Amino acid sequence: MQQKILHVTEALGGGVLHCVVLLANRQVTAGDDVVVLHSLRHDTPPSAKLDELFDPRVRRQLVDMRTSIGAHDIASVFRLMIELFHERPDIVHLHSSKAAALGRIATLLLGISARTIYSPHGFAFLKEDISSLQAKLFLLIERMLHATGGHIVACSKSELRYARMLLLHADRTSLIENAVKVDEFESDGSRPVGEKLVVCTSARVTYQKAPWRFTRLAQRLAAKSNVSFTWFGDGEADAVSRWIDCDAIHLSGWISAQDLRRRLRQCDIFVLPSLWEGMPIALIEAQTAGLPAIASRVVGNRDVIVHGVTGFLVNNDEELEHYTRQLIDDAPLRERMGAAASAHARARFSDAQLFRSYVAIHRRLLPPRAYRVPARTHALPRRVLK
Structure with missing residues (x-):
């Protein structure tokens, strides 16, 4: 069934980029309408390189999401809300801690947090280059945001154990391991x-x-x-x-x-x-x-x-x-x-298995009426970068 899926990530580089590309390309090939909202960081490839990696039917849109915490985050949340309201996705898939924090606030304010998926790709509170106080703060933030709704998809069994042990609401956590082609x-x-x-x-x-x-x-x-x-x-x-x-x-x-x-x-x-x-x-x-x-x-x-x-x-x-x-x-x-x-x-670790697993989670999050009738043709949408 055709769905509109919106991926949001502040960190479009490294392993996160690999996973988003793999999943978005499989989804658009299956007939879904896929949009990727991302920011630019030092490890984000040039636009021309991203064009090579993503299927041309995947639309990309720039949204400023900075790693640091500050007043600029308020503007980022409102920009995300505008994009979410405009796109009206069936599923919002958040990648990395910062995008997940901003995205979960935006989806909560719009009343669509139940249709949100969060893939941590490594919880921020497990990093070894932060102080113990920062780790406790990040864990507290994760707990508060997870309590608002949405579903966490861990990429490893160890990550799933941490999610269920530390974040509560174990019924809203699943495991889908990373994959390669x-x-x-x-x-x-x-x-x-x-x-x-x-x-x-x-x-x-x-x-x-x-x-x-x-x-x-x-x-x-x-x-x-x-x-x-x-x-x-x-x-x-x-x-x-x-x-x-x-x-x-x-x-x-x-x-x-x-x-x-x-x-x-x-x-x-x-x-x-x-x-x-x-x-x-x-x-x-x-x-x-x-x-x-x-x-x-x-x-x-x-x-x-x-x-x-x-x-x-x-x-x-x-x-x-x-x-x-x-x-x-x-x-x-x-x-x-x-x-x-x-x-x-x-x-x-096959990409086919990754795709099937996410389809199953989407069906759990969406009522039957939320699935759309597949279109006869899938036109190539215009790629827009702002």
Whole structure:
């Protein structure tokens, strides 16, 4: 059944961008009318790049939503209310904490909070770069906003546990795990044989990803002449100079998703020592590509890796080095874990499964009369950017 779905996100970059693109494109292909309201941040791709990522039938609209808290948030709420009133969506899907806060206030004032979905992509109160007082404040805000109505969709089992344990109203929480387009990954199981093993990671160079841990690992294993380290991605110049040793690590710079998938197939081991996560797309992609992974035992990472089967979960730098050495030295183990990782990821993290799960939630939130009769044709709407 055709619906009008409005996605709202302040953070249209990284994993949030991946999820919004994946879901919006599937929905518009199924005949839904899809609109994306988003703001611009330092990690938001240029408009031309967004045009390439989104199906042309997905309409995008700019709404100023700043990460900082201030009087400007009042203007953002009113702008969202105007857009919601104009679009009259059947479902409002909020992504990331700030957009969810503003969006839930706007939908409450318009009386449509019952038809609101919130995907945290990692709760703000779980961040490691904020004070304990800030964490408590963010948790209090989440509780107050969740009490107003709407449905939380966690992207990992760990995130769902936190939602049900800390936010109350467990009946308005569900689990839909993050996904990738599994058909875009090669499935022949072959990997080119090179002179060196390649240990890689994929992320923006930020505090969250603990790049100094990856750097220390590369420096400690530099004596192994058969191993090289690659970081797929880039970051702010000061972050790169502070945390990345370019003598020990090859920094690829920004590369396309297609190029990343190809280059992952040329690697041997994936490492993700992050401090916190929602459910990392990069880790799912690496596992789908057939890479055994070693990751910190935090929310999200521990929901992707099956410890001892598709990779290893670690608690500290010593365990990180130990398991990396183990995989470097044991080729049969790398092969077994890589094959298990690919099979597990393809069965569990497909975009088709993601889409079906959201359709089921939409049907729960909307009465039968809210479904629209599909149109005979689906004209291409004009993309408007303000």
